[in-house]
Amino acid sequence: MSESRHFDPEPVLKTLPTGPGVYRMFDDTGTVIYVGKARNLKRRVSSYFRKGAHNAKTQALVGQVADLQVTVTHTEAEALILENNLIKEHRPRYNVLLRDDKSYPYIHLSTQQDFPRLSFHRGQRRGEGRYFGPFPSSGAVRETLNHLQKVFPVRQCRDSFYRHRSRPCLQYQIGRCTAPCVGYISEADYARDVRHVEMFLSGQSNEVVDELVGRMEVAAEALNFEQAARLRDRITSLRRIQERQYVSGARGDVDVIACRLRENLACVQVFVIRDGQNLGNQTYFPRTPPDTTPEEILYAFIARHYLGETTPGELLVSHELSDGEVLEEALGHDAGHRVRIASRLRGDRRRWMDMAERNAEHALSARMDSEAIMERRFEDLQQALSLDEIPERIECFDISHTRGEATVASCVVFGREGAIKDDYRRFNIEGITGGDDYAAMHQALERRFRRLREGEGTTPDLLLIDGGEGQLRQAEGVLEDLQIEGVMPVGIAKGPRRRAGEEVLLVAGRPDSIRLAPESPALHLLQQVRDEAHRFAITGHRSRRGKSRxxxxxxxxxxxxxxxxxxxxxxxxxxxxxxxxxxxxxxxxxxxxxxxxxxxxxxxxx
CATH class of the missing domain: 1.10.150.20 (5' to 3' exonuclease, C-terminal subdomain)
Known part of the structure; x- marks a missing residue:
């Protein structure tokens, strides 16, 4: 590896200590371009300037270094805290950076009044009362307040508005307040609603339901059917809120953090769980230099996101972190309590992580569907397949079954704007030998393109088949039999090791297969279309199989x-x-x- 033309590292490296600390790299304009921490400064910093194998990110970084400064600390945990502060201050180009650094919002329940108030709160928690949260976003707080108001009509109006009422406001008229401002409810009954709110926000919603069920039965036995009906409606509303809570019955504060990375685009999904309640999630797209791994992204994200902020007692992460103990020590010192980071998960915790990972995948897919990225991918696909024009429409077919049972074929459609879900189609395959994928593919393609011949639908420019030569021959045969022109069939087959990035493209009429580079935008596009067809086929197959059983x-x-x-x-x-x-x-x-x-x-x- 060639060293920077602006910087001779040897004089600095000779003076570096072997203890922990933080190093800062500057370019020739004096701008901080990277901040890092190390357990052994001499060993870590020297590794940047050794000749040998380095990834593209490190090569680009070292090529711009014009100066280097270090700060020695007592422990590696102190170095991590200092590193976090310096990154927030300088926002270096080659560090993982977060774009959202606002404090979390809370729900505040006042306690100084005879009739307490529920409200949205962000900032320092100095006022009297109880604070519930933190919530991942202001939208999550407002949604929760809205649901609570339907079930437990505790007032949410400002004190100045409350004190000057002489008659009930609109909230009373629509059943979302009991009008304590004009004495329509006793302190005891209001206090009971407040207690139910506290129980619900503390993760005791099941106990609230049991209490409401008991009161409903008592009211029904006393022939007070109007009150029983009101309580029934509360129970129903509360049950619907509970359905939105994926996590229930657990105790303690947990954040579930999943990272997904594709084409140098990273997505971090954080689910916030407090006292057994899933308070929602927040999606982050940190800026990441090339060749950054998910483990590095998670490590940097946790340090930037939690140091100096409220940190729960446990963080569940999707990838095991090297030096996780150091991060735990730094977070615990900063938060004033022990913080545990866990990646080997089972039971409920594994299910929570699956939920976070699915959401991260969804958010990443939505991000990658943006028009600019799709346009670049389609242009690259034109070059990769030597097409005369950029394709406007891609249709992809896949087959799904379980040992030949309930075979379903899927057809998904992508344009230069992304997925065109209104044009997705499924075909229930009938009259073939179970497990005959070739016959299933032939039937699905024939049904699709026979409709096209009859004037139904739009002709695709590229017909992508999930499979090898056998499936591709079925596509060629159907197009020839129906005399469909202007459609290029392409098969996408897994490589010998069946790993992503090693796919082989088989183009109709060409003797040689095409193998694109793993980082190719064209390959990423075809992988995305293929994976979506696979998902759509599996979903249809499971639905069909489930209906029969x-x-x-x-x-x-x-x-x-x-x-x-x-x-x-x-x-x-x-x-x-x-x-x-x-x-x-x-x-x-x-x-x-x-x-x-x-x-x-x-x-x-x-």
Whole structure:
């Protein structure tokens, strides 16, 4: 590796200590371009200037270094805190940077008044009362406040507005406030609503439901049907809120952090869980230099995101972090309590991470669908396949089945603006030998292009087939039989090791296959289209298979007797509510074990 023309590192390297510290690299204009921390400054900084294999990011960085300065610290944890402060101050070009550094919002419940108020709060928590959160975004706070107001009509108006009322406001008229301002509710009844709010925000929503169910039954027995109906509606609303909570029953504060990286575009998804309640999620797209790994992104993100801010007792991460102990020490010192970082997850924690990873994938896919990126990919595809023009429309076909059962073919469509989901199609394959993918592909293509011959639909420029030579021959045969012109069939087959980036392209009419570089935008486009076709096919197959197997009657579930069925119907308001409930929700009903809840859920949802 060639060293920077502006900087001779040897004099500096000779004087570096072997202890922990922070180093700053400057370009020839005096701008800080990189800040790093090290357990051994001499060894770490020297590694940048050794001749040998370095990735593109390091080569570009070292090529611009004109000066180097270090700061010695007592411990590596101190170095991490200093590194974080310097990165926030200088925002160096070659560091992972966050774009959103605002403080988290909270829900505030005042306590100094006879009739407390719920409100949105951001900033230092100095006022009297209880603070619930932090929430990942202001939208999550406002959505939660809106839901709470429908179930527990605790006032959310400003004190100045509250003190000067002589008659109820509109919130009372629409059932979202009990008008304590004009004495329409006693302090005791209002305090009960406040207590329910505190219980719900503290993760005790199931206890609130049980209490409301008891009050509803008492009201019904006393023939007070109007009050029983109001309580029933509250229970139904509360159950709907609970359905939005993927996590329930757990205790403690946990943040779930997943990272996904594609084509040097990184997405970090953070789910915030406080006292057993999933308070929502926030998506971040940190600026990352080329060749940065997900582990490096996560490490940098956690340091930038949490140091100096509120940090929960546990962080669950999608990738194992090197030097994770140092990060734990620094975060614990900063937060004033122990912080644990875990990546080897099981049970509920594994499910939480799966949720975060799915959301990260979705957000990353949406980001990559942006018009500018898609345009560049289509241009690169034109060059890679030596096309006369940039393709305007790509259709991709894939087949999905389970041992030949319920075979479904998918057709997804992409244009230069991204996925065209209105044009997606599925084909239920019939009349073939189970497991014959060639016959399934032939039937799906024939049905699609026969419709085209009859004037239905738009002709694609590129027909992408998920498969090898056999599937590609089916596409060629169908196009020839139906005399469809102007469509180029291309097969995308996995390489010998079946790894992403090693795909082989088979182009109809060309003797040689094409293998694109793993970083090729054209390959990324074809991978994205292929993966979307695969997802769409699997979803259709599972739906078709589930319909053929599904039985919805509760009476047919072993171990579910009349009393338990009645308890389920009471808690969830009917079969539709039971079917919508998760395993955790079902298992909270008295008499329903986790095993039985899983049986019920699987029976009703296929």
């Amino acid at each position: 599904n039985q919805s009657s509760l009476e047919e579930i072993a171990g579910l007797g009349p009393k338990r069925r009645q308890a389920l119907m009471k808690q969830f308001g009917g079969l539709k509510g039971i079917k919508r409930a998760g395993v955790e929700d079902l298992s909270r009903v008295p008499g329903i074990s986790t095993a039985l809840a899983e049986r019920i859920h699987g029976h009703l949802n296929g």
